[in-house]
Amino acid sequence: MRLAGRRIIITGAASGIGKATAIIFRREGAAVALLDNQEALL
Structure with missing residues (x-):
């Protein structure tokens, strides 16, 4: 998955699925x- 140049807002990002998603998208x-x-x- 290539997300360079994309901007993403994640709600519920302090734990669970939101946190995991934030880490992957940033990576x-x-x-x-x-x-x-x-x-x-x-």
Whole structure:
């Protein structure tokens, strides 16, 4: 998956599927914005 140049917003990014997705998308080159109501865990 090539995501270079893409911008992605992930909600629920502090844990679970959201966190795993953020890690993978970032590893693939996307610019990632993270949102969660548990801000300290981001």
